[in-house]
Amino acid sequence: MAFQHLTPPREGSKITIRADGTLDVPDDPIIPHIVGDGTGPDIWNAAQPVLDAAVRKAYGGKKRIVWFRVFAGEEAFKQFNDWLPADTLEAFRQYIVGIKGPLTTPVGKGIRSLNVALRQELDLYACVRPVYYVQGVPSPMKDPSDMNIVIFRENTEDVYAGVEFQAGSPEAKKLQDFLVKELGVKASKFRGSMVGLGIKPISEEGSKRLVRKAIQYAVENKLPSVTLVHKGNIMKFTEGAFMQWGYEVATTEFREHCVTWAEVQEKHGGKVPAGKILVQDVIADNMFQQLLTRTENYSVLATANLNGDYLSDAAAGEVGGLGIAPGGNIGAGYAVFEATHGTAPKYAGQDKVNPGSVILSGVMMLEYLGWKEAAQLVRDAFQKTVAQGLVTYDFAREMNIDPIKASEFGACIIANIEGRKTPIAPRASASKPRTTTKKVVRALEKATGARALAKAAKGKKSARRATPAKTTGKAVNRAHAKAKAAKGAKKATTKKRR
């Protein structure tokens, strides 16, 4: 289909999908991008030069991205009177891989979320969210460095499929009658006739393709486990089926790579055989506490839509919040990477907010293109810049240092990519990440009354497991402030990302 309003770049080439589903990426791929609403321009203007600098440095000019600006959201509405123009969908379809900033979801205007629309139109069925700790980032956890997971969330089904009927509507009434009269559901399950109803479709095809992608990722990246997260104890035919179909994929399509938890118990004396990926399942509510208490035991999670939505934000919060959480929506070759936070409209145009989420989404995109060297350059420079205390307001307020602008943050990352002096001098206090030390532990103990926290001074891991949930939230902040006032914070030991 030809474009109606947009003119694609004259230079650059198209990415194509080979017959086996892999990508054929030219050295000059055309990548459509949506800048986004609200703070979208602030973060994009800081992020794009970082990605370009990394590609330049990694490949000495042999490779480059040819950006193709397309529109959605408020800007598209202003220019084309359309929140999601056909041209934009066509660009993502033709050029296969793209990236986007946050978009305003118009409230009460009767149109769907643009993000959901994009995912559904392009059948981007897997929402992929890596969650890992960047040293120096303020976190509510005692040892956030244990977090290093990738969440594969099903993107098209579940209660998010949008099959809902308003309480009192003829449709809801009809469905309720049908359930009672035709399917033998007890009438007492419904409290009167004013009941909103929703349908939770979970299909074999939808579940299997998601779990297949998650296991494939674990195989390609030599990761130790894939955990199927579900609530199958209660919702047996939806969430329970998701788990069963997931195990089926593991034991039929990836037999040589995988061993299930049951097999480990029955045949391998409780030990995962060397070189095998453990496929296990964990009930969703337990998964939330496991991510706090046994974080390091998890690697790849595969979840249905709703569970994954909650889990990915909670996990991101544990390593410092959505400001730097990257994401990608991936289908059969097609992929749109995106900043996971919203448009933060109150900061729009101030060159203030953290561009980390879109930069790290760009890292995911570079990896997806197979440009791993460039991706690693950005990742390393990003980490170095944060460790230098060169951070935007959101981290700065937690670290008690002066913030720099979004564009300055980008410029400092570029300097670190290129091995130059940063345009702004590193902040001296930045080498003190806000994680637990003896003094913080003592203050925490006082603040929460949690006895086991005392153990953290001796062995941070055992104490971490003993009292995980109580160490988050306001008590921690108060304790940190107290410990800081006592001039205490020692450098915490942090592990390198695997």
Ligand code: NAP
């Ligand atoms: P939001 O835009 O994510 O902002 C909520 C708060 O998160 C901000 O006030 C700010 O906290 C913090 N924040 C967000 N982005 C940040 C960044 N880059 N750096 C540092 N801090 C950041 O959520 P919202 O206010 O609920 O949503 C606003 C609009 O965004 C809505 O129209 C919503 O529909 C849309 N939205 C879009 C997407 C998407 O496109 N993917 C996702 C979610 C929401 P402080 O005030 O504490 O500094």
